[in-house]
Amino acid sequence: MDRVYVYQEGFLNLLTLLKYLIANKIKPFNIKEENYEASLLEEVVDLRLSLNKNILEEIKNKLGVNVLKILYYVYLSNDNNKELIMYYFYLNALKYPDTITLRRDLKCVREALKLEKYVGSEAHKLKGFVRFKELNNKVLYAKIKATNNCLEILANHFKRRLKEEYWIIHDEARHIMAIYDKKDYYIIDDNLLKMEDNKLSKDKYEDLWLTFFKTIAIKERENKTVQRNFMPKKYWENIIEVREEK
Amino acid sequence: MELKDKLRILADSAKYDASCSSSGSNRQNKYGMGNTSISGICHSFSSDGRCISLLKILMSNCCIFNCKYCLNRRSNNIQRATFTPEEVCEITLNFYRRNYIEGLFLSSGIIKDADYTMKLLIETISLLRFKYHFNGYIHAKAIPGAKEDLVKKLGSLVDRMSANIELPTKEGLKLLAPNKKEDNVTQIMQYVKEKRNRNFVPAGQSTQMIIGGTNETDLNIMEKSFSLYQNYHLKRVFYSAYIPVNKDRLLPSLVKPPLKRENRLYQADWLLRYYNLKVSDILDEAKPNFNLLIDPKADYALRHLEEYPKEINKVNYYELLKVPGIGVTSAKRIIQSRKVFKLNFDDLKRMGVVMKRAKYFITCDNKFLINKDMLKKEFIEANLVLDNKPIIEENIGKQLSLFG
Ligand code: SF4
Numbered sequence: 001m002d003r004v005y006v007y008q009e010g011f012l013n014l015l016t017l018l019k020y021l022i023a024n025k026i027k028p029f030n031i032k033e034e035n036y037e038a039s040l041l042e043e044v045v046d047l048r049l050s051l052n053k054n055i056l057e058e059i060k061n062k063l064g065v066n067v068l069k070i071l072y073y074v075y076l077s078n079d080n081n082k083e084l085i086m087y088y089f090y091l092n093a094l095k096y097p098d099t100i101t102l103r104r105d106l107k108c109v110r111e112a113l114k115l116e117k118y119v120g121s122e123a124h125k126l127k128g129f130v131r132f133k134e135l136n137n138k139v140l141y142a143k144i145k146a147t148n149n150c151l152e153i154l155a156n157h158f159k160r161r162l163k164e165e166y167w168i169i170h171d172e173a174r175h176i177m178a179i180y181d182k183k184d185y186y187i188i189d190d191n192l193l194k195m196e197d198n199k200l201s202k203d204k205y206e207d208l209w210l211t212f213f214k215t216i217a218i219k220e221r222e223n224k225t226v227q228r229n230f231m232p233k234k235y236w237e238n239i240i241e242v243r244e245e246k
Numbered sequence: 247m248e249l250k251d252k253l254r255i256l257a258d259s260a261k262y263d264a265s266c267s268s269s270g271s272n273r274q275n276k277y278g279m280g281n282t283s284i285s286g287i288c289h290s291f292s293s294d295g296r297c298i299s300l301l302k303i304l305m306s307n308c309c310i311f312n313c314k315y316c317l318n319r320r321s322n323n324i325q326r327a328t329f330t331p332e333e334v335c336e337i338t339l340n341f342y343r344r345n346y347i348e349g350l351f352l353s354s355g356i357i358k359d360a361d362y363t364m365k366l367l368i369e370t371i372s373l374l375r376f377k378y379h380f381n382g383y384i385h386a387k388a389i390p391g392a393k394e395d396l397v398k399k400l401g402s403l404v405d406r407m408s409a410n411i412e413l414p415t416k417e418g419l420k421l422l423a424p425n426k427k428e429d430n431v432t433q434i435m436q437y438v439k440e441k442r443n444r445n446f447v448p449a450g451q452s453t454q455m456i457i458g459g460t461n462e463t464d465l466n467i468m469e470k471s472f473s474l475y476q477n478y479h480l481k482r483v484f485y486s487a488y489i490p491v492n493k494d495r496l497l498p499s500l501v502k503p504p505l506k507r508e509n510r511l512y513q514a515d516w517l518l519r520y521y522n523l524k525v526s527d528i529l530d531e532a533k534p535n536f537n538l539l540i541d542p543k544a545d546y547a548l549r550h551l552e553e554y555p556k557e558i559n560k561v562n563y564y565e566l567l568k569v570p571g572i573g574v575t576s577a578k579r580i581i582q583s584r585k586v587f588k589l590n591f592d593d594l595k596r597m598g599v600v601m602k603r604a605k606y607f608i609t610c611d612n613k614f615l616i617n618k619d620m621l622k623k624e625f626i627e628a629n630l631v632l633d634n635k636p637i638i639e640e641n642i643g644k645q646l647s648l649f650g
Contacts, residue, residue, distance in 0.1 A: 162279065
């Protein structure tokens with residue numbers, strides 16, 4: 001039977017499992033999160049490893065912070081095969097610690113770098129596209145819809161940028177939100193905090209922004225194709241200045 | 247007047263400035279609001295496809311000058327408005343908190359005189375920085391002709407400062423902007439170049455030229471840009487296709503702004519800055535304007551076919567860059583990877599090389615991807631153009647005079 005190894009949710013748990021598999025020369029058929037529904041031909045193996053708390057340091061020291069970052073970004077991606085890609089990337093990084101990111105002749109390296117770039121560029125776009133609304137209690141609230149799980153990258157960004165504000169970023173599809181209390185942010189399940197729509201008051205600066213947005217376009221240069229290429233429609237429902245047009 | 251109306255008027259007057267870049271600075275947020283991102287962040291894209299990163303506004307659209315091409319010129323009968331410093335702060339801060347913008351781009355028409363206007367900009371930006379502890383990106387236009395200590399003061403507050411050269415030749419400037427003097431602009435550039443450090447204009451300076459308002463050639467324009475990069479270490483020269491906002495017998499009556507030409511200038515500008523090419527490599531007196539059908543790099547390659555093919559596993563970085571279809575990223579990848587393993591054509595494709603363009607100009611291990619007999623100038627040129635659908639569509643109906 002094809003063995004599918006499962007891990008409890010979380011980046012560290014996955015790394016712990018990957019390390020164990022590699023160290024014991026186990027070649028998994030697949031690696032999935034624990035609620036995985038196996039097919040008839042698959043056997044689910046749950047090793048229940050205890051979390052290796054030093055794993056981040058280990059990888060950083062042995063393979064460099066860049067390899068760790070690549071693993072993390074691949075983990076955040078929505079790719080179906082991401083765990084296997086991470087497994088083979090990690091395995092080869094141990095084999096070629098100095099040149100791993102240059103080994104584009106290896107499929108796992110190509111795939112990992114592609115996903116890293118994909119997640120990085122989506123997160124970078126969202127750093128611009130996030131739109132906060134001011135709630136009545138002065139808290140800033142934003143909804144995002146992201147293909148990859150960009151929430152933590154965004155939280156880190158806004159932690160530095162909007163240091164003196166209370167803010168919430170809500171990934172509705174994943175049912176998670178980042179909340180920031182002027183000291184640090186926490187990623188929580190979204191049913192722990194109910195947002196009521198009536199808390200959203202009318203905001204004069206939204207209106208000013210729409211005016212600015214409309215005015216700044218030069219009609220002689222109109223080019224909606226380029227606009228859509230840079231700002232894909234899938235994000236428009238949360239971008240107030242283009243939401244209506246969607 | 248309501249704030250909304252002011253914003254409309256003063257954004258409308260500022261929109262022709264091409265720059266909206268927010269890169270090159272990494273101001274930290276010690277306390278207060280905001281920081282900057284070294285690579286810059288686009289927050290939105292307007293319906294003309296341009297990035298919106300900064301709140302781009304004029305302090306005032308009142309102006310004592312009468313530049314022919316400008317909407318705000320003295321003789322135009324338009325609605326005038328001037329922000330108060332507090333109003334600019336209010337909009338900037340509130341837009342920033344909601345993450346609409348990366349910062350502020352503040353420019354102004356010339357109210358009373360250069361010094362007066364400059365002081366108003368300084369007052370506004372000082373408020374933002376010191377009263378409101380705003381650490382987001384600020385790009386300010388220096389007003390040519392203002393006193394040196396004002397230029398110094400403004401530069402110490404902003405991330406980027408710029409002064410627009412407007413037109414590539416002094417004659418052009420004299421014709422269309424008789425009140426302006428190129429020397430006043432280059433004086434500011436010289437000053438910023440000498441003083442620049444991490445507390446003074448950390449993101450560097452830029453400038454802008456209007457394209458197609460006068461009859462200068464692309465060669466004139468590129469020579470001007472090259473000398474600006476050389477003499478004043480500018481970060482960027484922006485090119486802005488002339489849009490007829492005023493009627494004047496001295497101005498061309500263009501129906502459409504020369505956008506393709508503008509695009510070619512940006513491409514060539516890139517070649518100067520990142521590819522180590524010289525203006526004389528891409529243009530000369532015999533051919534002073536760009537081919538609108540073919541980008542400047544492919545054009546260079548076709549005119550220097552004797553330099554090709556380039557052997558991918560051998561030639562250096564700058565030689566790789568001269569291959570159409572290979573950009574900065576893929577060239578770097580090639581250089582790094584070929585130390586570790588020998589590259590073949592499949593590897594190139596995976597590294598982002600556009601093979602349908604590159605294939606005419608490279609060998610891999612001394613092998614060609616295509617039949618060597620097809621490497622004739624006319625054949626390659628026709629294929630490069632035919633592979634480029636948008637160009638074909640733009641030129642439908644016009645005669646495709648490829649081989650003329
Ligand atoms: S100085 Fe010339 S370009 Fe600048 S606002 Fe006045 S008229 Fe326009």
